[in-house]
Amino acid sequence: MAENQYQLLKQKRFFPFFITQALGAFNDNVYKNSLVTLFTYTAVSSAQNEGFLVNLAAIIFILPFFLFSATSGQFAEKYSKAKSIRNIKLLEIGIMLLACVGFYLQSVNFLLFVLFLMGLQSTLFGPIKYSIMPQYLKEKELVGANGLVEMSTFLAILLGLILGIALTNLEPYGRIAICSVVVLISLVGYWSSRQIPVLPAVEPTLKINWNPITETAKTFKYVKSNRTVMLSVLGISWFWFFGATILAQLPTFSKSTLGGDEYVYMLLMAAFSVGIGLGSLLCEKMSGRKVEIGLVPFGAIGMTLFSIDIYFTNHTTDALPILSATEFLQHWNNWHVLIDATLIGVFGGFFIVPLYALIQQRCPKNHVSRVIAGNNILNALFMVLSGITALILLSLNFSIPEIILITGILNAVVSIYIFTVVPEFLMRFLVWILINLLYRIRLTGLNKIPDEGAAVIVCNHVSFMDALIIAGCCRRPVRFVMDHRIFKTPILSFIFKTAKAIPIAPAKENPELMNKAFDQVAEYLEEGELVCIFPEGKITSTGEINTFKAGIEKIIARTPVPVIPMALSGLWGSFFSRKDGPAMGTIPKRFWSKIAVTIGQVVPSSEVSAAHLQQQVSQLRGERP
Template identity: 55%
Template sequence: MSSQFHLLREQRFRPFFLTQFLGAFNDNLFKNALVVLLTFQAASWTTIKPELLANLAAGIFILPFFLFSATAGQLADKYDKAYLTRLVKVLEIAIMVVALAGFLLHNLATLFGALFLLGCHSTLFGPVKYALLPQHLHEEELVGGNALVEAGTFVAILIGTLVGGLLAAAEYGDLWIAGGGILVAITGYFTSRGVPPAPAPEPGLKVNPNPFTETWRNIGFARENRPVFLAIMGISWFWLYGALFLAQFPAYAKGVLGGGEGTVTLLLATFTVGIGLGSLLCEKLSGGHVEIGLVPFGSIGLTLFGLDLAFASPAVLPAGAPLAIGAVLAQPGMLRVLLALLMLGVFGGFFIVPLYAMMQSRSAAGHRARVIAANNILNALFMVTGALAAGALLGAGLSIPILFGVAALMNAAVALYIFRLVPEFLLRFIVWLLIHSVYRLRTEGLEHIPENGPAVIVCNHVSFVDALVIAAACRRPIRFVMDHRIFRWPVLSFVFRHSQAIPIAPAKEDPAMMDAAFAEVSAALAAGELIGLFPEGKITADGELCPFRPGIARILDANPVPVVPLALRGLWGSMFSRKDGPALSRPLRRGLFNKIELVAGAPLAPETVSIPGLQVQVAELRGDWK
């Protein structure tokens, strides 16, 4: 996991990370301190009930996301993001001065005005924050960078919430809150000065001040790329799901676990630590690339541990409530509750980090910030909808544990709907599961596979999962040409069909299928796609390369494109190979986590390719390790 933490030493990342961390900390310090202050000292400020004040404060903070996200996205595409970062920090200092005035004047309207302005501050920084990462990080660093940002944000939220509560309870707490907020904002400004330039992708953009038409336009940008839009919908659903759980913690701690304020802090800290761990583990599990196969894995965990939290919750309020933390922890089943909450956070990290990275990497650079603005708008809309739905269900008589269970089942339904619309999520999950449960894959030379344009990839054929191993290693989609019998294999057929593999049969068996396959290959190459080919035409029965068939020559005659030779090492003898009999005749005969390798050679110009020469190159790449 050291690969992501080295970013904290890099000037292109560290100042930005510290700036966003301090901003998230300050937002939550002031917001939570104000809510605590109004909850326990409401009578000295207003005649409005404390419960209403808390909800009003939450609504005031989130309102700017609806009003100004579209404008924020335009500004982030029009101006240098490093310049905007510093501007936002200056605004934060001014906002905290307004908050100080509100405390000194004992004026609730001024304090709510400062809270609204802090919401504006977060709204303006959101598109800058996520659109800046792809400009300063390499593709293989994007997951790690997002993981650090997400983990840092949740830690900042936790610490800010705790410190805000402590300051609100202290003597002269109002002055401590305002003074601390000003100090943090000034520190954030100085860290922002170290953020390297991030030039505007569209400096000539004319800003549309109408938030309604521009919001619709931003959503239109997001909808141009269906996987990106569905990633946004997945992110928004996560924020609904997570916010629903977080919002119930105070009532759950008091009315279900029988605890007090310390129990609320314990629940929040457990969930936050889980999110941080899951986010950081993402970089390790994804191999440093944007691995959307982790998204289904995350959704499964969110459902299972959401249900487990519902079932693990006490059915009867413990006697003697409110209890101290020690007494709460001593209750039977409490460790299971905390474990479920921790794992909810971990799997939430698995779910959210790849979606953020996917949204950034696949959205067009020219309007990436506006796509992120659309994401922020939908996030806010989903969170408000979730809060209203949770309130309605609780008002109808549902208990909080049952509400958790209903949310978990809804999560499963939403996940299945998204994965049905975009099978790529499930395909990558199946491939990721194979590579991380049966094999340990090492790669070499994959930079030779072109990032754009057509090419034919050729490889030795050792097992029934060769195509899946190559697909797991190569982030660019590959359309494999494969024997129609392997194409129809149970379970794997789902993967092959949805990855648009091309089934082929020998000419003597089905000449029409063979001609259709070559026609499909030509169409795919003409469209700039990658074609994967196993020139042997069959899986080896003895571990050695079979003679290459003439199909590759026919493809290159019709489509003169580069050829990239690959070689698989270590798959001979695995349960999916034909060593000592049919595949799967001896499951797990080599155990789990077998070491395998995929090696790529330099691309070959089509006019230099000969079938015997290509076979020699693949054999040399493979070497002696079958």
């Protein structure tokens, strides 16, 4: 297994695919940006027509995703993905030859038809692009791999923009140069696709349903059956509504608001693309190589703040395109716009990468392609709606800056709604923020926690933050058993309730609550969940481990499952511990403290005893309380 995402670039099971998909995205963007440049700076003179053609092109490219994704998802399951990619790249070569005909004829309508065919080719590739990774990679590599793919996609947007503009301006040979380059890129892409290792199809007996309507309905029925996947699909689709709306406005925004030539548009796209790439690459490090949905609200907040800020930085509507890139960069206000665009991209990466990885993680391998196809259908619908919304707003005389402002406000409204309906996202965000703000965690033995199946984690109890730290470190959801008074702690109670923690009380205090807690633990374990208990029954007031109580033996006797010992160290003396009196009773004296989470060897259910587990946890903790 690769130690980090960059190691994947040295491995044949990922690198040829990575190059192939990057070249495909690059070719799409060379062609699309050549058209956009022609529409914006060469083919037309009316600002209103420019906006219309640019948004129309966006709709035409995305329309095939809406029409043909259900069928392409089935192809991706039924046939070998590597062989399918090669056939798709051959199709790309043919489409690029047609593009040459369109440029020769100088026909806008024919070039838009070729753009539709490019959308069709991308539709066929889309389900394979995201479903091939779970087939070739391990689960722990998915976040990093998705980060690399998203980075390369937006780097392709940037390089395609630069090359598309540069080739268009090579008059009188611009169209010849465009044709030569797009055909060459498609040929190299086909060559790289030949290097992808061939694996068997995941569902070779699948019978193709050629009716896109019924197959689409069937796909969404399956997606809806998995709530987590459905929410991820909705989140990704909203991201593409937001992104498509913003990106479609940038050419005219660069010209009529910023007063720049096509190279200013290039700078703005560069800032956005570099931001997306940086945010995507940072996801693996920020999530600890696990699928961390807490990054999604973080991303949504940044996307909203910085898209709104762009409006207030500059909302001119009638500037003349007279500034070169060098002149544009001489004004701080323009740097402010570029910083906003970059940060929109960074936070967009935080938003999108965990959602794609979550779909790949939670779907069976023989259904990922069809789920991604369903995702692409919904993405396409949202992107078409994005183009239609922009066209309607333009027809109502809203300016380009106002459309960007409205999009930012809509993102805030949609995000608040999603995180209200699905509090798990907000809960994971709060956990992620708290533990990353307060602690630097040294994690040892995470691989000891099984990726699936029931187990009980036992851990020493040092502070009110223990459960949050453990939840933030584990790749799987953890159901905590905790003292009912800790469960009711202000602010933290929202997190505990959302995480489906189990409040418990001593038998002398509330026997009914105690029995209910044991019943809930048994229920979770029977469902294959991961449960964590603190066998001491209370937070230490001395820094030493209190005697483990026999509750763990009762749990295992009722539901025999493996037990995983875990130790926390470095938390004693923190704001949330009981050193020198009640916890949280003074002003915090330290932030970003070094702490350790150490996980030991799994103890079989037949060897479980409270005394033995206490000894294991004590050894793992060592001398540092």
